[in-house]
Amino acid sequence: MAYSDKVLDHYNNPRNVGSFSKEDPDVGTGVVGAPECGDVMKLQLKINDNGVIQDARFKTFGCGSAIASSSYVTELVKGKHIDEAMAIKNTVIVKELNLPPVKIHCSVLAEDAIKAAIADWKTRKGAVADRKIEPSRAAGSGE
């Protein structure tokens, strides 16, 4: 099976590979897939207080199409508001990378990774917000 030029480009020159510190309160981390299925994607989004995605990093265990899907997604979400990012459908990824039918699951996984990362950020921000309203902590919070 031949790969599309765009899949090859992302595979050979993946964008935004790496990790942010999980301790960073602005970072949401989504890990989706499972090793026994042959695909695991970790997507991290750095999101500011206005809900705008400032930066993204990924690491992926999977076939070339899975790597390309996650690489493309890091470019796609940057600068978007989380509400816009939540609305991204896998079909956008399929179209951009010209994925064949057997590789559509890679794009689904990438879509899931965006949602998981944002959900994680919201949970963590919520936890921080909860702490903020605690009187004893509110004074000390510098955020």
Add this chain to the structure above:
Amino acid sequence: MVKLPIYMDNHATTPVDPGVLEAMLPYFTTKFGNAASRNHSFGWEAEEAVDAARNQVAGLIGGKAKEIIFTSGATESDNLAIKGVVEFYKEKGNHIITCVTEHKAVLDSCRALERQGKATVTYLPVDKYGMVDPDDVRRAITEKTVLISIMYANNEIGTIHPIREIGRIAKEKGIIFHCDAVQAVGKIPVDVEADGIDLLAMSGHKIYGPKGIGALWVRSRGPRVRLAPIIDGGGHERGMRSGTLNVPGIVGFGKACEIAKAGMAEEAARLTDLRNKLQAGLFERLDEIYLNGHPTERLPGNLNLSFAYVEGESLLMGISDVAVSSGSACTSATLEPSYVIRALGINEELAHSSIRFGLGRFNTEEEVDYVTERITREVRRLRDMSPLYEMAKEGIDLKSVQWKAE
């Protein structure tokens, strides 16, 4: 400088040896006769060539020339052996014993017979090296067993089964023993008499012969094995395989067998050295790589490795100038890794990380060096990109993680 791309997938197919091609060429043009034409010199010439090839093929496995049935390849040979025996001996029984890591030509022939209600099949497990236990074969035998079908050596992991012991059990119990010997013939010594084999499938293109030609060797004495044909027609090949003989293919196949036999010991030693060099080179450079298959009872040119935390197909994509094969059948619709690798009981993630190297007659030491470096570089790059490698390095037990699969 090595010439690229490098072909290191010789279990899938092999290039035609120049000597083989040369032997074949006249049979496309001047010596084009039909081997079944009995009344002119064109036919006689073709028949003579086929007879010579029959001798060459039989000579490689210790059989007799008249016991060779030429077919279109090993898939047809396996079909003929299994379906032919079950049909012919249906009054005697209907039980087949085979094993889970057989080639699809054997497994799917068995499944077809099951589906049609013509046979019941026992699929024996293998140990962690992919080897069948002869005692399991013995225990699986029933009064209804008419056929044991175990391959000589596995096409993915190279494991060589204890064929001689299985042959002995089959003889003792009076059961026909079919052996798919596609990967073993011409690579390691195969002797149908000493091994106690009754039916043996072989293929031309795995031994530097042409594609589209193979053979089924059928024991003629002690005992004589009978088969019901699966292709009917003009009664060629003693009625067991009708159809005009593929004379150029047969001539090439015969020549390939002759060459393989003459150089077998030397070639096996050379390929074992190259294989060991490749294996040692990769183990020196990379951590967490694992050998699939038997450490010693293995085909000379075979090396099947799992590179932990790296998915096999992505690795193949990264080494696009090297032709090897991945056990992660991610391109198939099932998204499941190879059934052979899974049968070894290794974890699924490692099954997705397996790569098969198949060294052959035309591979060189320079190529092995190149492939070693190429694989090392790409595995390192992909591990830097792998969340699993990162987690493992952080000391997280991947088995303890609750994965959110699709």
